[in-house]
Amino acid sequence: QKEVEQNSGPLSVPEGAIASLNCTYSDRVSQSFFWYRQYSGKSPELIMSIYSNGDKEDGRFTAQLNKASQYVSLLIRDSQPSDSATYLCAVVSGTYKYIFGTGTRLKVLA
């Protein structure tokens, strides 16, 4: 059974701090990795995609991928209360085989 694991949280960080969200996956052949943000009662929206080892930065967000260790992380710098949401990690383990984690709930405290 291919799995994607995330700590459900909640992860609480003060406003302005760095939030670090982690995700591990079981299928070594996974090639595509995504972070989605989901506000309560809303649908997931894409934050970052990453396909190769290393870091990828987009504004306050940095995705990090380590295929050898089978983990992908998301860093949010200068966290804002509006970042409070559930963050979903998604891994593609074959054509059309998208597998999601249960998500980590982030709370940014003002």
Next chain:
Amino acid sequence: ETGVTQTPRHLVMGMTNKKSLKCEQHLGHNAMYWYKQSAKKPLELMFVYNFKEQTENNSVPSRFSPECPNSSHLFLHLHTLQPEDSALYLCASSSNRGQETQYFGPGTRLLVL
């Protein structure tokens, strides 16, 4: 995100009813997906269509019946559902390469009484 729309947004139905969920994408994608999202559970991929052809059916009960008349429209027909089928049903689309970003619709919140 208006690229993927879903109707209705909310649905309450009895176990003997028949209803349909509709999804439409305006992104020029060729792959469309149905997901189920229940509380405390990860998104569950139900069906995948690529160029109108079903490519995945993840052991979904037959009371859920998908239909994809063209690359822009996707339906999920519901009949004789159970209370445990109450969930948020999400439609998504992507390019047809099967490993690209998925874009989600707003979802249909379904309650089965």
